[in-house]
Amino acid sequence: MSDVVRTDLPEAEDTRALGASLAAVLRAGDLVILTGDLGAGKTTLTQGLGEALGVRGQVASPTFIVAREHPPLPRPDGTTGPALVHVDAYRLGDLGELDALDLDSSLDESVTVVEWGRGLAEALTEDRLEIDLERPRGGEVALDHPDAGVRRVTLRGVGDRWAAVDLARIVAGQAARGEP
């Protein structure tokens, strides 16, 4: 299985859809590390994920707080999925602080998404899904819409958890809930 998958996300809606697609695969205990400059689309992706996971509350930039917890809502079929813990590692001094946050839902009951986490969150677990978002340089920038434009995303699974996961299917939006 290819361990690195890349694709282009032309619109914010595509970034959101990738987050939704991830919801089918992510489960309690998983860690996702989102790396990218300000405005790259990290929160946008997390919004798509939160909606598709079916968690309580609006996913927003975790500004002024280090982490926000979104408890799971019961699904129509009566089952309950994982909580979403959305972390802004930019505000974290180091990893110990994440442990010390004393979250209501423990990390192994939650999908944990860390924005800007590289170098901080990696020691959390050996298994992690790394997602990089970048705006390709040299593209045309519309001055009246500085945020607009294609994002290039790279997914990389690290550790046993991700060894059997077909990242290309996630990117293609074809992953089904319950797949490994």
Ligand SMILES: Nc1ncnc2c1ncn2[C@@H]1O[C@H](COP(=O)(O)OP(=O)(O)O)[C@@H](O)[C@H]1O
């Ligand atoms: N292809 C795209 N993917 C993601 N966001 C996009 C895209 N095109 C435009 N945007 C806009 O760029 C902004 C990204 O902001 P945000 O997700 O908060 O970034 P970050 O969390 O990385 O700082 C949003 O306003 C979003 O609507």
Ligand SMILES: [Mg+2]
């Ligand atoms: Mg953000």
